Amino acid sequence: MEVNVLAFGIAKDIFGGSSVSVSLPDDANTVQLKQALEEHFPRLKLIASYLVAVNNEYADEDLLLSTRDEIAIIPPVSGG
Amino acid sequence: MEVNVLAFGIAKDIFGGSSVSVSLPDDANTVQLKQALEEHFPRLKLIASYLVAVNNEYADEDLLLSTRDEIAIIPPVSGG
Amino acid sequence: MEVLIELLDGPLNVQTCTQWVTSPDAGGINVFIGTVRNVTKGKPVIKLEFEAYKQMAINEMHKIIKQAFERWPLKKALLHHRTGTLEIGEIPVIIAVSAAHRDAAFEACRFIIDTLKQTVPIWKKEFFEDGEVWVAAHP
């Protein structure tokens, strides 16, 4: 399946845009998403940490993804 | 000696005015002042506590008073 | 040590206070605003009156702020206190503190209001439907 991944902050710089499309096996989880992204964008491995949000919630590692999900990469936050 | 004593809050109500004049032995200390005041104004003994300020500072019990001092009775404070 | 301490007879203004403590080298401001509550120990309050032993109150407020600057790395501190009659919702006190980092601002602001309530010679009278009372005067 193809999922669309939103990017913010440093992740936007790394992806070179505010979203990227990623090919994943059907029913991939967030760990597989991270692996695929890090393969395409090795600089992702250099940031302090990052989380995956699915449908506006922080996602656990074993959460299964679907093409209808709103998926986002959340680098270390720094608001306030 | 005669000292003038300023009163605030409940002490003003007890003294019936914003200051009273009190006769004390020369070189009386703040404990003697309290005793004299409590004799004239027994309701002073009913308040939770009160301190004596001399020249705008909280005074220790053994501080000697003089007629030139600005003396005040400080009932429990409740600002803020 | 940039400090502004005032006892005022008219309404206090939050914007004025926070603007005064704003500083290009401060990253955090903490503000405490006291407001007149409509009830005390379950009894409806109509209004309050604050009386101050003015010069001594100013002196004691300066002592507190000086202690705060000794304990925390602050940029600016402001303390405004009202005297006179205050209606429900009005502001008896504003404390505003700026610091490079927020920890110092929070802790110093808390220290200042807690200590003010213990040492500054200001007295509050509460007015009820059926009478009035000097707060904390009796055991």
Added chain:
Amino acid sequence: MEVLIELLDGPLNVQTCTQWVTSPDAGGINVFIGTVRNVTKGKPVIKLEFEAYKQMAINEMHKIIKQAFERWPLKKALLHHRTGTLEIGEIPVIIAVSAAHRDAAFEACRFIIDTLKQTVPIWKKEFFEDGEVWVAAHP
């Protein structure tokens, strides 16, 4: 639970925020105001830029405020956060909390800013004379 949470693109206003949390049954208001500091780790800062994952940021801010109401007896809570470009001295965030007594207001306000900085998807970019950097992005 009276709550106002906003992500705003224009200047934040302290007076508006503190007025909103004022309540006749509250005795204390605590306010935290973040301000843009002219230096970070000894290096002069020119300006900041804040980017937010808007809907998720609003959701996370609501979660924090809900937790605060569960932990402390609050009256009202307000959280305003900026997006876009901010100059030195401008305000990225205002948190205002009212409660019957000051302890709850201080503690809840502190909890809200501390948690916001950990969980809310908002990112700050610092601009220096010689470049720019996403704060906290790299180890």
